[in-house]
Amino acid sequence: MSNKKTSTNVEIWADLVNIKDLLLSIAICLVFTLGAYFIAPNKAPLPLFFGLGGAVIGFILTSCLIKPKRIVKEESDGDHQ
Template identity: 55%
Template sequence: MSTESKKENVEVWEDFVNIKDLVWSLLICSITSLGGYLVAPEDQQPLLFGLVGAVLGFIISTIIIKPKRQFSYTDEE
């Protein structure tokens, strides 16, 4: 890992993630889940609408933010 990429990455749950991508995904999921909660009818299932919004935000985040991992396989024999 280069020095430049170490500055942009932070360790989360024993894995390194890009700070910019993490913030974008948090914003997208927060906006969609809060939007789902606020759009829900007053006396009917706002929790369900918020959960659907969170899942929708997760799907949008996985489409927009691509993985940056590169795996290399080395044969030890």
Template identity: 60%
Template sequence: MHHNKQPHSQENIEVWADLVNIKDLLLALVITSALTLGAYFIAPNEEPKPLYYGLVGALIGFIISSIIIKPKRKFETTEDK
């Protein structure tokens, strides 16, 4: 399997040996952080509910980010001769 990476541009940064769009990364961070903190602060003040609410908020933020932000990488199958 062969994959094409996005060309290096000003809108991309390298994270863990992969190119990431800065705008998409910031959008995902804002969504996930807002939902995590929001869920944490609305949780009842009984241990360990703030932790559980925060984790659920983070999970929901991750799911929303993965739906909104689509992968940009294209994979092509090639046959070696």
């Protein structure tokens, strides 16, 4: 019996990630980073700072939009009293 959810996951750094969520978060961060970079004034360090700010905003937005789907189960050994 195959589970449909496991077929859309990919293993990255020993963790399973949903491909749809990964692509959505990459797209959001890319849009905010490049958007902030291109609206920055054309003075030496400003495009870098605007791009970094856009990346941070994109990261915060994706952290709020995409919730973790991990289920953590706590098991006791029975040795501790």
